[in-house]
Amino acid sequence: MASISETPEPPYYAVIFSSISSELDEGYEQTAELMETLALEQSGYLGIESARTNKFGITVSYWESEEAIKNWKAQVDHAVAQRRGRQQWYQEYAVRVARVERSYTFEADA
Amino acid sequence: MASISETPEPPYYAVIFSSISSELDEGYEQTAELMETLALEQSGYLGIESARTNKFGITVSYWESEEAIKNWKAQVDHAVAQRRGRQQWYQEYAVRVARVERSYTFEADA
Numbered sequence: 299m300a301s302i303s304e305t306p307e308p309p310y311y312a313v314i315f316s317s318i319s320s321e322l323d324e325g326y327e328q329t330a331e332l333m334e335t336l337a338l339e340q341s342g343y344l345g346i347e348s349a350r351t352n353k354f355g356i357t358v359s360y361w362e363s364e365e366a367i368k369n370w371k372a373q374v375d376h377a378v379a380q381r382r383g384r385q386q387w388y389q390e391y392a393v394r395v396a397r398v399e400r401s402y403t404f405e406a407d408a
Numbered sequence: 409m410a411s412i413s414e415t416p417e418p419p420y421y422a423v424i425f426s427s428i429s430s431e432l433d434e435g436y437e438q439t440a441e442l443m444e445t446l447a448l449e450q451s452g453y454l455g456i457e458s459a460r461t462n463k464f465g466i467t468v469s470y471w472e473s474e475e476a477i478k479n480w481k482a483q484v485d486h487a488v489a490q491r492r493g494r495q496q497w498y499q500e501y502a503v504r505v506a507r508v509e510r511s512y513t514f515e516a517d518a
Contacts, residue, residue, distance in 0.1 A: 401503060
């Protein structure tokens with residue numbers, strides 16, 4: 299997960315998931331892995347990026363369309379419900395769905 | 409920085425800055441702090457979130473308008489140029505400007 303996603307030219311969509319985990323390590327890692335696994339299988343998936351400083355985590359996933367996000371969310375919700383309540387993993391979280399309008403990148407010379 | 413930004417109802421804007429730092433610790437922390445300091449002073453600033461796993465960092469800042477982002481970027485570029493080249497801090501980065509269209513939050517009972 300520790301790499302920058304190779305996304306196409308905008309427009310496309312981003313889901314910004316910011317969280318404070320209540321069970322350090324276990325909860326965040328489990329959910330981040332679950333979200334990534336389910337994303338990889340999903341049509342319209344473009345990439346995922348994740349980072350965490352102590353209990354604070356940010357996961358950004360990239361998508362071709364809102365439809366793809368909706369399908370992914372349904373799968374994540376279902377899987378989380380099957381395991382255990384999201385409230386046990388997180389003290390707090392925010393999900394923001396955004397339309398990427400422009401982007402630029404930098405890469406150092408090798 | 410390790411808290412979830414209290415943003416208003418959408419629409420508003422997000423700048424997603426994903427980076428791989430070449431100088432571990434120093435470079436990323438310095439730039440993250442610089443970006444945050446300059447953001448706080450900026451009209452239209454709504455919040456900033458940052459996390460890092462080893463060399464991989466994500467900083468998401470939130471803004472009322474594209475105009476506010478433009479002003480902030482000009483200040484960051486100027487400040488970075490005055491210090492030292494961005495290429496010394498980063499091996500690679502991507503900046504994505506996105507319009508937040510919907511959001512939802514969860515907070516555990518105290």
